Structures are given as C-alpha cells and as structure tokens.
Amino acid sequence: MTATLIDGKAFAATVRGKVAEHVARLKNDHGITPGLAVVLVGEDPASQVYVRSKGKMTVEVGMHSYEYKLDAATEEADLLALIDKLNNDPEVHGILVQLPLPKHLDEDLVINSIDPAKDVDGFHISNVGLLGTGQKSMVPCTPLGCLMMLRDHHGSLSGMDAVVIGRSNIVGKPMAQLLLGDSCTVTIAHSRTKDLPDVVKRADIVVAAVGRPEMVPGDWIKPGATVIDVGINRIDAPEKGEGKTRLVGDCHFDSCAEVAGAITPVPGGVGPMTIACLLANTVTACCRANGLAEPEGLTA
Numbered sequence: 581m582t583a584t585l586i587d588g589k590a591f592a593a594t595v596r597g598k599v600a601e602h603v604a605r606l607k608n609d610h611g612i613t614p615g616l617a618v619v620l621v622g623e624d625p626a627s628q629v630y631v632r633s634k635g636k637m638t639v640e641v642g643m644h645s646y647e648y649k650l651d652a653a654t655e656e657a658d659l660l661a662l663i664d665k666l667n668n669d670p671e672v673h674g675i676l677v678q679l680p681l682p683k684h685l686d687e688d689l690v691i692n693s694i695d696p697a698k699d700v701d702g703f704h705i706s707n708v709g710l711l712g713t714g715q716k717s718m719v720p721c722t723p724l725g726c727l728m729m730l731r732d733h734h735g736s737l738s739g740m741d742a743v744v745i746g747r748s749n750i751v752g753k754p755m756a757q758l759l760l761g762d763s764c765t766v767t768i769a770h771s772r773t774k775d776l777p778d779v780v781k782r783a784d785i786v787v788a789a790v791g792r793p794e795m796v797p798g799d800w801i802k803p804g805a806t807v808i809d810v811g812i813n814r815i816d817a818p819e820k821g822e823g824k825t826r827l828v829g830d831c832h833f834d835s836c837a838e839v840a841g842a843i844t845p846v847p848g849g850v851g852p853m854t855i856a857c858l859l860a861n862t863v864t865a866c867c868r869a870n871g872l873a874e875p876e877g878l879t880a
C-alpha cells in the first residue's frame with residue numbers, strides 16, 4: 581500500500597474529545613446539559629446496532645441520550661406526536677429519526693416535522709436550503725465528517741476537482757454542496773452517468789457513496805488522488821468461517837490504496853466520523869438554542 585491511511589476512528593476520537601470539553605463547559609458555566617433524542621421505528625438489526633453505539637457515545641461525552649424504539653407498525657400520527665413532544669422539550673437539543681423508515685410512513689413529512697433548529701441530521705428542507713445558499717445551518721453528519729477529514733489532510737481544497745459518486749439527499753447532494761462551498765470543481769455522478777471510470781479518473785478527490793461493495797477499482801483512480809469511501813456494505817466472508825460476514829466500502833481498498841495518495845478505510849473511516857459529527861451538531865444546536873458561543877472547528 582502506498583496511500584496515506586486517513587484514520588477516521590482516531591480523528592473521530594479527537595472530535596469527541598472536543599465535544600466533551602464543550603459539554604463540560606456548558607454544564608459548569610451555564611448548568612446546561614445537551615440532550616440528543618434518537619427515534620428508531622422497526623427492528624432492522626443494523627439500525628439497532630448503530631442506534632446503540634450512538635447512545636453509548638452520547639453518554640460518554642457527557643450528554644443526555646434519549647432513545648425511542650417504536651414498533652414497525654407505528655402509525656404516522658403517533659410518530660408525529662412524539663416528534664412534536666421532542667420539539668417542545670427544552671431538555672432535547674437534537675432529534676434524529678433513523679432512516680430508512682418503514683414504507684407506510686412518509687419520510688419527507690416526518691423529517692420536515694422536526695424543528696429545524698433541532699434537526700442534527702441536517703435533513704429538514706430549511707437546513708438543505710440554508711446549506712445550498714451558504715447560510716448557517718445544521719450540516720448532515722456524514723458529509724461533514726468527510727469534509728473535516730479532507731480539510732485536515734489537504735488544508736485548502738480550493739480549485740481541486742472533486743467527484744461525488746451518489747446523489748442521495750443524505751450523502752451525495754450535501755457532500756457536493758460542502759465541496760462547492762470549499763471551492764472545489766464538483767461533479768456528481770450517479771447510476772445514469774456515462775463513462776464513470778473516465779469521470780472518476782479526472783478527480784483529485786473521490787467521494788464514493790453508492791452502496792455497492794467494492795465497485796470502484798484502483799484503475800479508476802488518478803494517481804495521488806484522495807479517496808473517501810462512505811459505503812458500508814456487509815458481505816459474506818466464508819474465509820472467516822461459515823455464515824460469517826465482513827464490512828467493505830464502495831471502493832476496492834487494496835487496489836485503490838496502491839494508486840491513491842490518501843484513502844479512508846472501512847470500517848474505521850467515515851462511519852466513526854459520522855457519529856462524532858452527530859454529537860458535534862448536538863452541542864452546536866444546544867449553544868444556538870441558548871444564545872451561547874458555538875464550539876469552534878466543529879461546524880462546516
């Protein structure tokens with residue numbers, strides 16, 4: 581391997597350390613403890629694992645964690661009533677509704693019923709609009725984590741060619757906005773993109789957010805480029821024993837690491853940064869709600 585490994589796990593621990601310092605200051609100086617509410621509808625095992633680790637880290641940095649596990653058959657009106665209750669609870673500064681939601685629930689309606697000031701995912705249309713127009717907003721956690729790692733590695737991103745593969749509302753589109761905000765020349769690729777290998781080959785920065793195991797091979801990567809692998813894919817790993825699985829990204833790690841200048845691993849890359857940024861956004865939301873100075877270096 582020739583690429584520098586961007587250690588998201590270690591970086592995330594540093595970010596959580598800064599969050600913990602700020603939480604301690606809020607408690608000592610103002611008697612305020614930031615609180616994060618996470619709502620999970622249904623029993624998707626991957627989501628349960630993820631929600632549990634979020635709750636654990638929320639408590640570790642000194643914040644209050646409120647978890648709501650609702651039945652898969654929960655009616656929309658009941659979910660909206662819970663969100664309304666959380667919107668009006670002064671102890672709750674951040675609200676996250678785990679996606680995807682069961683099919684019978686209207687995801688847009690649910691997300692847009694969250695108070696934008698408490699929308700620590702940054703998915704509410706008003707936060708999306710603020711981000712798109714370069715105004716202060718809540719920035720989606722996964723793209724924010726990617727941006728922090730890129731800034732840390734490169735310093736300025738100005739003038740770099742960036743290709744984002746994937747155009748989802750939760751990763752691809754906000755990622756492209758953030759890169760544009762840092763003056764990259766941004767291309768967004770998706771399933772209808774022609775000549776994807778050629779498009780990727782032009783990029784100084786590749787952010788892969790597709791959800792297809794190891795789809796980007798090393799020979800698509802421009803030598804020296806930075807590869808940020810957002811994909812989290814669980815695949816069979818018979819080499820580890822029968823029925824075993826392992827996590828891989830959207831990039832073929834070994835071949836990409838031979839060509840890239842820097843690369844994030846999966847696991848241990850973007851994932852831990854996502855959670856750290858969720859905690860950072862909760863502190864930011866708490867400071868804004870109380871008219872206090874925001875932590876520095878924890879927003880975009």
Ligand SMILES: NC(=O)C1=CN([C@@H]2O[C@H](COP(=O)(O)OP(=O)(O)OC[C@H]3O[C@@H](n4cnc5c(N)ncnc54)[C@H](OP(=O)(O)O)[C@@H]3O)[C@@H](O)[C@H]2O)C=CC1
Pocket residue numbers: 722745746747748749750751752769770771772773776789790791792810811812813850851854
């Ligand atoms: N590390 C983390 O913290 C997080 C990781 N993830 C992971 O990131 C990945 C992407 O998530 P998400 O954005 O929610 O996924 P979505 O399924 O919402 O979006 C996937 C995107 O990839 C595009 N795509 C699909 N196939 C191809 C292809 N063959 N070539 C080019 N583009 C393609 C789709 O294009 P089109 O629009 O045309 O269909 C779509 O825009 C997943 O693996 C997910 O698990 C997600 C969130 C957080």
Ligand SMILES: Nc1nc(=O)c2c([nH]1)NC[C@@H]1CN(c3ccc(C(=O)N[C@@H](CCC(=O)O)C(=O)O)cc3)C=[N+]21
Pocket residue numbers: 629630676677678679680701721722812827846847848849850851852854855
């Ligand atoms: N409203 C909402 N907001 C989200 O941010 C959101 C969501 N819904 N739905 C699901 C996706 C996925 N996601 C991950 C975050 C961290 C890891 C993570 O920490 N992964 C570890 C590995 C964990 C493991 O071993 O399974 C790692 O990459 O090192 C993974 C996935 C956030 N998402």
